[in-house]
Amino acid sequence: MSYTTHADLGGQPGFGPVTPEPEGELFHGAWEPRALALTLAMGATGSWNIDTSRAARETLPDYRDLSYYQIWLGALEQLMLQRGQVFADEIASGQMQHPAAPVARVLQAGNVPAMLAKGSGTERPASAPARFALGQAVRMHLGRVDHHTRLPGYVQGKRGTIEHIHGAHVFADANAQGLGEQPQWLYTVVFDEAELWGDDAPRQNLAVSVDAWESYLEPAA
DSSP: OOOOOSOOOTTOSSSOOOOOOOTTOOOSSTTHHHHHHHHHHHHTTTSSOHHHHHHHHHTOTTGGGSOHHHHHHHHHHHHHHHTTSSOHHHHHHTSOOSOOOOOSOOOOGGGHHHHHHHOOOOEEOOSSOOSSOTTOEEEEOOSOOSSOOOOOGGGTTOEEEEEEEEEEEOOHHHHHTTSOOOOEEEEEEEEEHHHHHOTTSOOOOOEEEEEEEGGGEEEOO
């Protein structure tokens, strides 16, 4: 089955302007903090990784009709259904109907602040020297991929410049597919607005930066 992401909206027309929300306004309903708590608790069990969860979110068929935490909750249901951690009758009734599935770890409430403060690092030892250097011109991969990727569609095939080298990090594309971390060098690539949107687009004197793994890049001609 072909992989379809509904989340790669950057540069696509027809969605209207971005409307900023007030700083610090985290939730819009009393249920949303509970959805966040459920997602954090289940993520901490080690049943899947963050990239697997992102793939589950972006492939929800009704993604574009859902709010932010509705997407989180919908993906959580799918991940748990796939692993026998919840069943359709339990989701329909809102009640536990089956014995709890065993999990590798349990996040205790008292450990949440420390866990959130620590985060989950993705930097790993590099197995080879970086292929690209600061200031080097590169061109982004062009073409469809049938899996989760962090390469935005609007930069595919575009020419940019290496602005920063971040070291080797867990490769999200592989990690999302359960293929292991496969660390790669990670770069910040900067694009001129005319390169992305064309010379006829209104000029805003902007540059766009994208963090990109090494396999996304090739030397620019």
